[in-house]
Amino acid sequence: MVVKKNKGTNPGKYVDTMGTVGTIGLHMVSHPAVGAVAGYFLDDWLGTKPWMFITFLILGVIAGFRAVYADTKKVMRNQDKEDNERFQRKD
Amino acid sequence: MASGLPHPLLLAPLAGMDSITINGEVVNFSHVFYTWIAMAILFTLAFLVRGQIKLVPGKLQNVFEVIIGGLEDFVVGNIGEDGRKIFHVLIALFLFIITMNLMGLVPGFDAPTANVNTNAAMALFTFGYYNWIGLRRWGVGYIKHFCGPFWWLTPLMLPLELISHCARPLSLTLRLFGNIRGEEIVLILFFLLAPLVGTIPIYFLFGLAKCLQAFIWFMLSMIYLKGSLEHAH
Numbered sequence: 001m002v003v004k005k006n007k008g009t010n011p012g013k014y015v016d017t018m019g020t021v022g023t024i025g026l027h028m029v030s031h032p033a034v035g036a037v038a039g040y041f042l043d044d045w046l047g048t049k050p051w052m053f054i055t056f057l058i059l060g061v062i063a064g065f066r067a068v069y070a071d072t073k074k075v076m077r078n079q080d081k082e083d084n085e086r087f088q089r090k091d
Numbered sequence: 092m093a094s095g096l097p098h099p100l101l102l103a104p105l106a107g108m109d110s111i112t113i114n115g116e117v118v119n120f121s122h123v124f125y126t127w128i129a130m131a132i133l134f135t136l137a138f139l140v141r142g143q144i145k146l147v148p149g150k151l152q153n154v155f156e157v158i159i160g161g162l163e164d165f166v167v168g169n170i171g172e173d174g175r176k177i178f179h180v181l182i183a184l185f186l187f188i189i190t191m192n193l194m195g196l197v198p199g200f201d202a203p204t205a206n207v208n209t210n211a212a213m214a215l216f217t218f219g220y221y222n223w224i225g226l227r228r229w230g231v232g233y234i235k236h237f238c239g240p241f242w243w244l245t246p247l248m249l250p251l252e253l254i255s256h257c258a259r260p261l262s263l264t265l266r267l268f269g270n271i272r273g274e275e276i277v278l279i280l281f282f283l284l285a286p287l288v289g290t291i292p293i294y295f296l297f298g299l300a301k302c303l304q305a306f307i308w309f310m311l312s313m314i315y316l317k318g319s320l321e322h323a324h
Contacts, residue, residue: 019307023266030262035254056250063254 017078020071027067035060102128102199122206129190129203158186162309170317177316180220184213185309188267192301195275196294202301205272207264214260217312222256225319235323259315263308270304 039056043049103109103121111120140152148156159182166174166181188204195202203209225233237256239248274297281289 015303015306016310018303019310022303022307023262023311026262026266027258030258030265031255034258034261038254038257056254059250060254060258063251063258066251067255067258 013078013082017075020075020078024068024071027071028064031064031067032057032060035063101201103201119206121201122203122209125194125201126191126203126209128200129187129194133186133190166313169313170320173320174313177224177320181309181312181316184217184312185305188213188308189302189305192271192305193298195271195278195301196298202271202275204267205275207268210264210267211260213308214263217263217308217315218256218260221312221315221319224316228320229323232323233319236319238323259311263311267304267308270300274300 035056035058036053038060039053042052042056046052101121103124106124108124109119109121110117112118136151136155140155143149144152162182162185163175163178166178170177191203191209193202194200195205222233225236229235237249237252238245239252278290278293278297281293
């Protein structure tokens with residue numbers, strides 16, 4: 001967790017990446033869950049029995065995939081940064 | 092440790108704080124009691140350190156300086172100089188959560204984060220705090236954070252963003268609750284199977300996992316605050 005600069009491998013980065021990887025699984029679940037609950041209560045409120053539930057569930061799934069995509073991008077960015085540093089050290 | 096399973100010794104029943112009666116209803120109170128203990132530990136440590144702050148740090152001051160200084164560098168490296176304005180909230184959350192998590196490993200104590208109510212309260216606070224910071228910073232223009240990159244995508248992006256913002260407190264709550272509760276249950280099962288021989292090695296693994304969970308909460312709140320502080324794309 002302590003950020004050191006250019007001293008061999010950086011332990012902070014591993015913890016950072018581990019944290020991001022640890023969040024991916026639940027993002028996949030929690031977004032559709034929130035979408036489904038929102039759709040269910042909107043159905044109750046508006047009286048449009050299955051439609052809001054279906055729409056919001058699909059929106060939730062899309063939002064979940066979007067969150068996973070953002071997390072993946074973050075992990076890959078960390079990886080690229082590390083590769084670059086290693087490459088520069090070799091020169 | 093895990094409530095519902097047999098436990099040799101717990102502090103809350105001894106102190107008569109296991110449950111309280113509100114309006115004739117018996118309410119589980121032990122997690123609040125252990126939260127108070129975590130607060131007491133943190134306040135005591137804070138006053139001890141504050142009382143003897145020196146230019147050349149002593150042992151306790153050194154520990155705090157390493158933790159707080161290192162994490163401040165981490166936050167400022169990620170958010171920029173704005174990070175210093177919100178760092179006090181993040182570090183308070185981190186120290187509070189790590190204390191509560193590690194209390195589950197101490198005999199006689201229970202981790203308050205193994206109860207979903209503690210986590211839900213902290214997650215709602217985090218949710219409210221980053222939205223409040225965003226509103227204070229951008230005013231009405233904060234809505235642009237929810238509208239996506241192009242104006243014609245707004246009808247699609249607004250529900251998506253609302254769902255993903257509402258999913259944040261849910262996933263924060265469930266992640267911490269699931270991890271800590273699961274660890275507590277595994278710990279008590281190992282203790283039942285093989286006292287000491289089974290539990291001592293697993294303490295190291297769980298100590299690491301509990302610190303990691305506190306750090307994940309810290310890092311995610313930092314990412315959310317970064318999102319609400321920086322300009323909408």
